[in-house]
Each structure stands twice: as C-alpha cells, then as structure tokens.
Amino acid sequence: MSDLLQDLLPLVWTGIVTGCLYAMGALGLVMIFKATRVVNFAHGNLAALAGFVVYGLTQAGGGIGWIAAVLIALAIVVLLALVAYGLIARVSEASDLRGTIATLGISLVLQGVVQVVFGADIVNLDLPVPNWSATVAGLRVTSYDITVLAVSGIVIAALFLVIERTRVGIAFRAVSTSAFASRVCGLNIHAVQGLAWGVAAGLGVTAALLIIPSTFLSSTTVASFMLQSFAAAVLGGFSSLPGSIVGGLIVGVTMNLFSYFVTSELSATFLLVLMLVALNLFPGGILPQRGGGSRA
Amino acid sequence: MPEAVSVLAPRATAETPPLPRRLTVWLLLGVLALVPAVAGGFWTYSVGVCMANAVAVLSVGFLLRYGGEVSIGHSFFLAFGAYCTAIVERELGLSVGIGLPVAAAAGAVLGIVFAWPSRALSGIYLAIATMALALSVPELILQLGPIAGGYEGLYVARPLIPGVSVDLQRYYLPLVVLALVVLLLARFRRSRQGLVLLTARDHPRAAEAFGFSRGYARLAAFAISASIASTAGALLAFAASTVSPNSFTLSTAIYLLVGTVVSFGSLGLAGALAGGAFITLVPQLFAAWGDWVPIIYGAALLAVVTLGHRPAEVLAALRARLGGGRRDA
Amino acid sequence: MLDAVTATAAELTVEAVSLSFGGHRVLKEVSMDFRPGQVTGLIGPNGAGKTSLFNCLTGLYRPQQGRIALGGQSLERMPPARRARAGLSRSFQHVALCPELDVLENVMFGRARLGRSGWADAFLPLPGGRAERAEARAAAMDVLRRLDLAAFSDVTPAGLPPGTQRLVEIARAIASRPRVLLLDEPAAGLNPAETRQLTAVLRGLVSPELIIVVVEHDMDLIMQLCDRIHVLNFGQRIASGTPAEIRADPEVIRVYLGDSDD
Numbered sequence: 001m002s003d004l005l006q007d008l009l010p011l012v013w014t015g016i017v018t019g020c021l022y023a024m025g026a027l028g029l030v031m032i033f034k035a036t037r038v039v040n041f042a043h044g045n046l047a048a049l050a051g052f053v054v055y056g057l058t059q060a061g062g063g064i065g066w067i068a069a070v071l072i073a074l075a076i077v078v079l080l081a082l083v084a085y086g087l088i089a090r091v092s093e094a095s096d097l098r099g100t101i102a103t104l105g106i107s108l109v110l111q112g113v114v115q116v117v118f119g120a121d122i123v124n125l126d127l128p129v130p131n132w133s134a135t136v137a138g139l140r141v142t143s144y145d146i147t148v149l150a151v152s153g154i155v156i157a158a159l160f161l162v163i164e165r166t167r168v169g170i171a172f173r174a175v176s177t178s179a180f181a182s183r184v185c186g187l188n189i190h191a192v193q194g195l196a197w198g199v200a201a202g203l204g205v206t207a208a209l210l211i212i213p214s215t216f217l218s219s220t221t222v223a224s225f226m227l228q229s230f231a232a233a234v235l236g237g238f239s240s241l242p243g244s245i246v247g248g249l250i251v252g253v254t255m256n257l258f259s260y261f262v263t264s265e266l267s268a269t270f271l272l273v274l275m276l277v278a279l280n281l282f283p284g285g286i287l288p289q290r291g292g293g294s295r296a
Numbered sequence: 297m298p299e300a301v302s303v304l305a306p307r308a309t310a311e312t313p314p315l316p317r318r319l320t321v322w323l324l325l326g327v328l329a330l331v332p333a334v335a336g337g338f339w340t341y342s343v344g345v346c347m348a349n350a351v352a353v354l355s356v357g358f359l360l361r362y363g364g365e366v367s368i369g370h371s372f373f374l375a376f377g378a379y380c381t382a383i384v385e386r387e388l389g390l391s392v393g394i395g396l397p398v399a400a401a402a403g404a405v406l407g408i409v410f411a412w413p414s415r416a417l418s419g420i421y422l423a424i425a426t427m428a429l430a431l432s433v434p435e436l437i438l439q440l441g442p443i444a445g446g447y448e449g450l451y452v453a454r455p456l457i458p459g460v461s462v463d464l465q466r467y468y469l470p471l472v473v474l475a476l477v478v479l480l481l482a483r484f485r486r487s488r489q490g491l492v493l494l495t496a497r498d499h500p501r502a503a504e505a506f507g508f509s510r511g512y513a514r515l516a517a518f519a520i521s522a523s524i525a526s527t528a529g530a531l532l533a534f535a536a537s538t539v540s541p542n543s544f545t546l547s548t549a550i551y552l553l554v555g556t557v558v559s560f561g562s563l564g565l566a567g568a569l570a571g572g573a574f575i576t577l578v579p580q581l582f583a584a585w586g587d588w589v590p591i592i593y594g595a596a597l598l599a600v601v602t603l604g605h606r607p608a609e610v611l612a613a614l615r616a617r618l619g620g621g622r623r624d625a
Numbered sequence: 626m627l628d629a630v631t632a633t634a635a636e637l638t639v640e641a642v643s644l645s646f647g648g649h650r651v652l653k654e655v656s657m658d659f660r661p662g663q664v665t666g667l668i669g670p671n672g673a674g675k676t677s678l679f680n681c682l683t684g685l686y687r688p689q690q691g692r693i694a695l696g697g698q699s700l701e702r703m704p705p706a707r708r709a710r711a712g713l714s715r716s717f718q719h720v721a722l723c724p725e726l727d728v729l730e731n732v733m734f735g736r737a738r739l740g741r742s743g744w745a746d747a748f749l750p751l752p753g754g755r756a757e758r759a760e761a762r763a764a765a766m767d768v769l770r771r772l773d774l775a776a777f778s779d780v781t782p783a784g785l786p787p788g789t790q791r792l793v794e795i796a797r798a799i800a801s802r803p804r805v806l807l808l809d810e811p812a813a814g815l816n817p818a819e820t821r822q823l824t825a826v827l828r829g830l831v832s833p834e835l836i837i838v839v840v841e842h843d844m845d846l847i848m849q850l851c852d853r854i855h856v857l858n859f860g861q862r863i864a865s866g867t868p869a870e871i872r873a874d875p876e877v878i879r880v881y882l883g884d885s886d887d
Contacts, residue, residue, distance in 0.1 A: 480748045480749075483747070483748055483749070483750065484747050484748055486758070487742070487746065487747035487748070487754070487758070488733075488737045488740040488742055488746075488747065488757075488758070488761070489737075489744065489747045490747065491723075491726060491730055491733060491734040491737055492734065492737050494723050494725050494726055495723040495726070495731075495734050497723075498721075498723045498724060498725070499717075499721035499722075499723065501685075501705070501717070501721065502717065502721035502722075502723075503706075504684075504704070504705040504706045504709075505683065505705055505706075505708075505709060505713075505714065505715050505717075506709050506714070506734065506735060506737065506738055506797075506801055507706050507707075507709030507710055507737075507738035507801075508706060508737070508738070509704065509705075509706040512706075
C-alpha cells in the first residue's frame with residue numbers, strides 16, 4: 001500500500017507540473033475559439049517556431065541573451081498570430097469549419113518555414129535556471145518543477161485578472177458571448193479578436209518554452225504536445241477557461257499514470273479514448289458551464 | 297413563376313451525366329490506360345500511386361460532401377487497409393485480390409467503431425478526435441508487434457494475377473478500382489441513402505423528422521468513407537509494394553485533406569485525380585527541396601479556402617459550367 | 626395515395642401535458658385532440674405556448690408530464706426519428722430543404738423511409754433498387770403534380786420564391802404518406818397571393834385519414850383554412866371550436882383585443 005503511494009505521489013506531482021503547461025496551451029486554444037469560433041491547429045506550430053527562434057538566437061551562432069531572445073521570439077510569433085488572424089477572420093465568417101481548415105494551412109506553412117530555416121534536426125533548449133532539487137516528504141522537487149508552477153501560476157492568474165477585472169476583459173467576454181451583439185454595441189470586435197489571438201500565441205510560446213526542456217524540439221514534435229492541449233480543452237468543454245485548466249491537470253496526471261502503469265507507447269491512443277469517453281459522459285465539458293458553450 | 301426558374305442555376309446532378317462530361321471521363325480513362333505503354337517505369341509507378349491516392353482523396357471528400365465533416369485522421373483507415381493487405385499476404389499467402397475486399401469490408405466496420413462513440417460530436421470536436429486518431433496510428437502499428445513488421449514495415453509482393461508483369465498490375469489495379477469507386481459514388485448520389493445523407497448534412501432536424509437520426513447519418517457516412525479509405529490503403533500497399541508506419545502520420549492525413557480541398561471536394565474522376573496527383577507528385581517534383589512541400593501544401597490549402605467558396609459551392613459552380621448549363625422552364 | 630388506415634382512423638390526442646424550463650412553466654396541463662379529416666389550427670398570442678406544444682408534438686421537447694398519443698400509441702417519449710415511423714410528418718418555419726438536391730429529389734427524400742432497398746442497391750444497379758427508385762420517382766412526381774409543382778421538378782430549391790419553397794416542403798411531407806401533418810407557421814414570409822395559394826393547396830390535402838395541424842400567426846389563414854381551432858394563452862387551452870365559435874368566444878376576444886392594445 002505504501003509502496004503504491006510511493007509510486008503514485010511523484011507521478012501525480014509531475015503530472016500536475018506538465019498539466020499546467022497543457023492547461024496553458026489549452027487556454028490559448030479556448031481563447032481563440034471563444035473569440036473567433038475557430039479551432040487553431042496552427043497553435044502548436046507557432047509555439048514551436050518561437051522555440052526555434054530562441055534556439056537560433058541563443059545557441060546556433062546567435063549569442064543573444066536568453067531574455068532578449070524570448071522577447072524577440074514572442075514579438076515575431078505574436079505578429080504572425082495577428083497575420084494568421086487577419087487571414088482567417090475573412091474566412092471564418094462564412095463557416096467555422098472553413099476557418100479551421102485555414103488554420104491547418106497556416107500550420108503546414110509554419111512547419112515548412114521551420115524546416116527550411118532551422119532544418120529538420122532535433123535540438124535541445126534548456127531554461128536558464130540553476131539545476132537544483134530537494135526532497136520534500138519523499139517527493140523529489142526540482143527547480144524545473146518550481147519554475148513551471150511559478151510561471152504558469154503567475155501567467156494564468158494574470159490572465160484571469162485581466163479577463164475578470166479590466167475593460168479589455170469585459171470586451172473579450174462580450175465578444176465571446178455574442179460577436180453580433182458586441183458589434184451592435186459598438187465594440188471593435190476585430191481588435192478584441194486580434195488581441196485574443198495575440199495573447200493566445202503568447203500563452204503557447206510560454207508553454208512551449210517551458211515544456212521543451214523536458215523533451216526536445218523538432219519541427220513536428222510540437223504537434224503531439226498540442227494534442228495534450230487539445231485534449232485538455234476538449235475535456236473542459238472547449239469554451240470554458242477554468243475548464244481547460246482542470247482539463248490540463250487531468251490530462252497531465254492521467255497520462256503519467258497510464259504510461260507508468262500500462263504503457264508509455266500509446267499516449268495518443270490514450271488521449272483519443274480519454275476525449276471520447278469524456279465527451280460521451282460530459283457532453284458540455286467537465287465543469288458546469290456558465291453559458292456560452294456551443295456544441296450541437 | 298416560370299420566369300423565376302429560368303434564372304436558376306442548373307441542377308447539380310442529372311440522372312445521366314451530360315454527354316461532354318461522360319466523354320471527358322472516357323477520354324481520361326483512355327489516356328490513363330495508355331500510360332504504361334508510352335511512359336517509362338518511373339512514371340508508370342508514379343501515376344499508379346497517384347490513382348491510389350486519388351481513391352484516398354475520395355474517401356475524405358466523401359465525408360466532407362455527405363457528412364459535412366472534416367477529417368484529419370483518415371491516415372488511420374488508410375493504414376488499416378494497407379496493413380490488412382500486407383498481413384493477409386504474409387500470414388495467409390493470399391494476394392491483394394483477397395486483401396482488398398477484406399480491407400474494404402473491415403474498414404467499414406472500423407469506421408463504425410470510430411463513429412459510434414463520436415456520433416454526437418460535430419465540427420471541431422470531430423476534427424480534434426480525428427487528429428488524435430491520426431496521431432495514434434504509428435504507435436498502434438508498433439504495438440501490433442512482429443506481425444506488422446515494426447518500424448521496417450512489410451512487403452506486398454504477391455501479384456494479383458500470376459504470370460503477368462507485376463509492374464503493370466501495380467498500375468492497372470489502382471486504375472480499375474479508381475474508376476469503379478467513382479462509378480459507385482455517382483450511383484450513390486442518386487440512391488435513397490444518398491438523398492438521406494445530403495439532407496441530414498444540411499438539415500439534421502429535417503432528416504430526423506423523416507425518420508433518420510443524426511447517429512444513422514454519421515455512422516453511414518463514416519462507414520462508407522472509411523471503407524473507401526481502407527480500399528485506398530490496400531491499393532497504396534500494392535502500388536508501392538511496401539507498407540511502413542512512417543507513411544501514415546498526421547501529415548499524411550492532413551495532406552489527404554489538402555488533396556480534397558484542392559480538388560474542390562469533387563467526387564468525380566478528374567477531381568479525384570487532380571487531388572491524388574497533387575499530393576503524390578508535389579513531393580516527387582520537389583524532392584530536392586523537400587522542406588518546401590508543407591509550405592506549398594499549406595499555401596494551396598489557404599488559397600482555395602480563402603479565395604474559393606465553400607467546396608460544395610465551388611463544386612456546384614464547376615459542375616454547372618461543365619454540365620453545359622441545362623435549363624428548363 | 627394514402628395508406629389504407631383502419632375504418633376509424635386514429636386521433637392525435639394531448640392529455641394534461643405540462644412542460645417547464647428551469648422552473649418556468651410554459652405549458653400547464655394542456656389537453657386537446659386533433660381529428661382525422663380535419664385541419665386543426667393552434668393559435669394564441671406570442672408566448673402562449675403554441676410553439677412549445679408544437680415542439681412537444683414533433684419530439685423536440687419532452688413534456689415533464691402528460692401524454693401524447695396517436696391512436697393507442699404513446700408518443701411523448703419517442704425521439705423525432707421514430708415519430709416519423711409512427712406516421713408524423715412536418716414542415717419547418719424556416720424552410721429546411723437540401724439545396725444540393727433538386728425539387729423532385731427533395732420530395733423523393735420525403736419517402737426515403739418507405740424504401741426497402743439496401744446498401745447494395747445504393748451502389749449497384751440491382752433490379753430491385755432500380756424498380757424502387759423508378760417507383761419513388763413516379764410517386765414523388767405525382768405529389769408534385771397534385772400540388773401544381775411539376776414545372777419545378779428539376780431545379781434546385783434555393784432560387785424558388787418562398788411560397789414555392791414552402792409548397793415543396795409540404796410536398797416532401799406528403800410524400801412520406803403521413804397520418805399526421807404538422808405545419809409550423811406555413812404562411813411565414815409569404816405574400817398574400819402565395820398565402821392564398823397555400824390555403825387552396827392545404828384544403829386540397831384534406832382526406833378522411835389525414836390529421837393536419839397548423840400553428841400560425843396569420844388569423845385570416847387560420848379562419849379560412851381550419852375546421853377546428855384550439856386557442857392557447859399563458860400555457861393553457863382557453864378555447865376550442867369551429868372558426869365561427871372561436872370568433873365569438875368572449876375569452877378569445879378579450880385575449881386578442883388585450884393583446885392588440887399593447
């Protein structure tokens with residue numbers, strides 16, 4: 001029994017740590033979906049591009065400081081996200097599905113750009129934090145864990161503060177409830193939607209930079225990291241920001257348990273089954289909705 | 297009221313296709329039948345793979361057209377058909393002549409197995425579920441163990457008809473099956489079930505009011521689409537003579553969608569060939585600049601989606617032009 | 626044309642049906658019947674519950690209490706697709722024809738449920754399926770002729786005037802050989818000439834076996850078309866009777882005059 005607990009505790013802990021990152025990825029997807037009714041399949045590719053830009057600037061001959069490199073990457077990716085939004089805004093008014101197909105096109109282009117500029121190699125990219133670890137109550141806690149929890153905690157808290165407490169946040173909520181009504185009320189919905197894309201890209205970049213040290217970076221691997229975020233968003237009902245955080249944590253922990261106790265070689269299959277089961281048991285998402293959920 | 301009729305678009309499909317369109321189809325088939333006689337081995341091989349891919353493009357196009365749904369997971373059914381054929385040959389010593397029908401039938405069942413738990417999902421949820429489906433393909437193949445040949449994959453070498461050049465068979469089987477699938481789909485458009493699926497796609501509540509639930513429509517559309525995809529997988533395995541996990545990735549599935557979109561969702565011979573050729577030949581022609589392939593695909597997808605109309609609308613417009621604008625009053 | 630039904634054709638009955646949404650009661654113990662051989666109107670001021678009751682009949686809503694039955698068969702728990710098998714058919718307030726199918730094919734879809742041809746027939750030119758398709762075509766064409774729509778058989782519905790589209794929907798519903806025809810605001814969006822044509826067509830459909838139910842705002846249409854009328858107000862039935870009786874009913878007058886005062 002205590003043996004099982006000894007196994008379980010670290011699994012749950014690391015699951016929560018990675019779950020925070022999935023949650024951050026999911027938050028971006030959900031923000032974009034709420035604001036523009038489009039599922040952004042390019043989300044992961046944008047984040048991967050940021051990873052490569054940081055890698056290129058700091059390691060492959062760049063020699064720029066880490067923080068400066070991250071800021072440059074962030075600027076590039078946010079700009080690209082706005083371009084992507086500009087392309088998709090025209091399409092998605094005709095049909096949501098068409099906008100979603102367009103994001104697939106953007107994701108292919110970005111994947112190609114990364115391959116052309118940075119090659120198809122696998123690279124490593126670490127965080128500039130000292131390597132450190134401590135054992136607390138039988139649990140090994142690393143500086144990486146603390147960094148991830150701190151950064152994602154701060155970022156998510158800031159995001160919720162902005163959405164709940166500021167005028168911009170109110171505008172975002174208004175547009176995501178009804179774009180039409182917001183337009184009637186004189187809101188500049190394109191500005192709000194663009195902002196949602198930009199912020200979502202920022203969240204994706206943050207999540208990617210934090211998750212790359214635990215795996216590696218290549219032009220295609222981020223797609224599978226994105227599957228975790230998609231699963232988290234789906235579990236949360238795809239229209240609920242708190243739901244996607246809970247979804248992220250569930251995905252992080254259950255995936256860890258599954259790969260430890262069953263197999264680590266069927267993670268995509270596991271996520272597929274998890275999503276289908278969740279959608280059949282909780283059609284509106286695992287958290288009760290405050291309205292605004294759309295699925296029919 | 298009759299004057300209102302004269303300004304209408306001509307009907308999208310006639311009971312029998314107009315003569316010019318039938319002629320194009322026969323002409324195209326004639327040209328394709330002559331390829332091995334005039335082209336070298338490389339082009340015979342390439343066009344053979346094009347035609348197998350055209351069938352795959354049709355499977356995604358069928359789901360888009362009759363189900364109104366986007367799939368980026370059809371590499372799953374493609375892989376299933378391909379491995380079915382390879383395993384039937386390796387384990388039972390039977391050729392693609394058995395492997396292909398087995399793949400088609402089992403593919404339909406597999407389509408239902410996936411569609412059943414996802415029958416209530418639509419649009420984005422289904423697209424995401426199909427993405428997970430695509431990502432699960434390679435790991436599932438590897439889980440099969442030695443029977444599927446691991447990373448190396450399997451060979452498909454047994455000829456359909458012993459004693460006849462295998463290279464020719466690898467070309468003509470996809471041609472015959474492609475022509476057959478196009479013909480069957482044209483028939484399906486006129487069938488009772490075809491009418492049901494099209495109405496259910498546009499007005500699910502109307503279909504329900506006339507006795508056909510959404511679940512029925514979803515399962516039917518998926519079963520047929522998966523069966524076509526599985527058939528295409530069997531053809532690809534035979535035409536390319538090998539199967540391996542890395543030919544069935546998420547990119548494969550997305551490229552199939554690209555093929556469908558650039559053919560404007562057509563379920564006809566010319567459209568399917570255009571889509572199949574696009575996804576087969578672009579990587580071959582740009583072999584030296586392989587990294588540019590996703591950019592080309594992505595740009596093509598964006599161009600059609602942003603500049604074109606909805607696939608169905610473009611299709612209707614194209615048909616109207618090709619059909620010679622039959623009008624009645 | 627219509628299926629031979631037992632000598633005493635079944636009534637559609639609503640018994641003590643109650644429906645509420647989140648504590649708000651939209652229907653309160655509503656009882657009424659709809660008789661074969663008649664056109665029955667369902668009217669009431671806005672928010673009276675007539676659309677809710679209609680949706681209970683089609684199966685979109687499930688009432689919390691009460692019973693809806695056709696003949697002896699309970700309908701209230703049946704999903705819409707099974708109600709079609711029980712003999713219910715309908716038209717939609719917002720025309721729900723498939724734009725990719727031509728008018729004839731849309732009407733043929735109406736009788737798709739009656740078909741016996743299987744999946745093999747859908748793909749292969751088997752004799753059974755071919756014969757059935759030819760028969761379905763002829764039957765659909767018959768319905769179009771009856772409704773004076775034969776001229777439009779091979780055009781797509783999108784370009785047709787709203788009145789014609791509505792008639793095509795009714796043709797599609799009739800093609801399914803229903804025992805009950807439910808019409809959801811059939812005159813919505815129609816001009817006076819189209820409304821007159823619609824009235825004539827619907828009167829022409831009356832037959833001893835068919836129950837026709839019309840939910841409608843257009844009072845003139847209701848008065849001309851219906852044999853009987855049920856009036857709802859605040860989720861309750863306040864009157865039933867012939868058009869003349871309804872016109873003279875003091876309660877109905879009060880409700881409608883009060884309504885028009887707003």
